[in-house]
Amino acid sequence: MRILIVEDEPSIANFIRDGLEEEGFAVDVADNGKKGLQLALDNLEDYDVILLDWMLPGMSGIDICRHIRLENKAVPVIFLTAKDTVDDVVFGLETGANDYIRKPFSFEELLARIRVLMRKKENESVVFKVSGVEMNIEKHTITKNGNPVELTQKEFSLFEYFLRNKGKVCRRTRIIEKVWDIHFDYDNSVIDVYINALRKKLDNPGKPSIITTVRGVGYKIEDDE
């Protein structure tokens, strides 16, 4: 799950970034409109949500949003705005934004809106279950046969990625891009280590692993409903 923040005020940007990273998102920050648009267009497929400041040096959030929609992409966009006139808001939504939030806002509120959009986007549950293991995204918890299991951030993100793609093969290159946010680095052996960690923590000894290896391609979690 990857989010782009376009916001020139460092304190706000950092505040949001830290908060989102704690929630397990991969976060990119652009501190002006041009960089923001660049990042957005270059990685449009990868962002699950984009947060746009309304007022930005160089190029406004509205402009960015228009450009994104010109590329006809459905990525959810949320405006962060100090303005609060109804006109502006309507205008923002007309340019193709999905939601807006008025500054100052609580992080909790922002997160709630992000979750709403993400849920709409992929109408997925927040709870995943597979052979005795249960993951609750919102609570950020994992249980195995009812007992809590501690996962580190990376382990959690990786497992989340697998579950969101239950039944499909997850290719190594895609995993590196989506979970690690690394492009162009062809050494993806980190994955091995994390697969090992996940298996140690989640598998039932004696039984076949929850995560099956597809040699030369990647890994897969079976859809067992």
Added chain:
Amino acid sequence: MRILIVEDEPSIANFIRDGLEEEGFAVDVADNGKKGLQLALDNLEDYDVILLDWMLPGMSGIDICRHIRLENKAVPVIFLTAKDTVDDVVFGLETGANDYIRKPFSFEELLARIRVLMRKKENESVVFKVSGVEMNIEKHTITKNGNPVELTQKEFSLFEYFLRNKGKVCRRTRIIEKVWDIHFDYDNSVIDVYINALRKKLDNPGKPSIITTVRGVGYKIEDDE
């Protein structure tokens, strides 16, 4: 499905190669313009897509593209470029490229564009079906009468090639050229071994094989719709 990458930066080239191989493509890499052109012209019929770096030592991507088009070949060409001025892009497309992608890009985006071009070119369905056997390219799964069957990478690629050419005879030389990469010397007999493996895994005992031998030519899967 075979792809040529002409890119001098090894990290980028390897990254793309690995990613594409995970997707089941046969991949050739040239690390300079001259080699790239050589490979392209020598095997023009075999490549389904060619990826060209814009800036290359010796001979630029544009030059290569021009040469390819002089040979009047319709193979789709995608430019990988660090430049981003509109002029350059227009120029690139005018030389006969079909698309371009700005570095840095995500692998997913590149793959999406490759798929678009291939779809234009041929029947790019994601699911194939023939006498009880079903192949899903995206999920990377095969089922026989509903039950999952495990194929190795090469088996998968070979079977995919047959299905994409359902009803047509697949000549041995052609198979080698499409499914195996350029480093292969022309001993065809690997195919026998893989045909054997596929038949063992996919045929229904007692019934005629899914893959029929066309003696002196190659093999064929009947189009039974």
Added chain:
DNA sequence: CTAAATTTTAAGCCAATTTTAAGGAAGACC
């Protein structure tokens, strides 16, 4: 600032896959 936890890098090992090789079976042609 230090200590602990997490993440990444590195390396040797092992197993699955891929390729080579070789003998036998089946068509094709005389």
Added chain:
DNA sequence: GGTCTTCCTTAAAATTGGCTTAAAATTTAG
């Protein structure tokens, strides 16, 4: 039938890619 070619089958050799572990680097917490 004999001979030649092409394909099938099997087994062994070579290679590749994933597994595991430990240590190094980085980040986070106290």
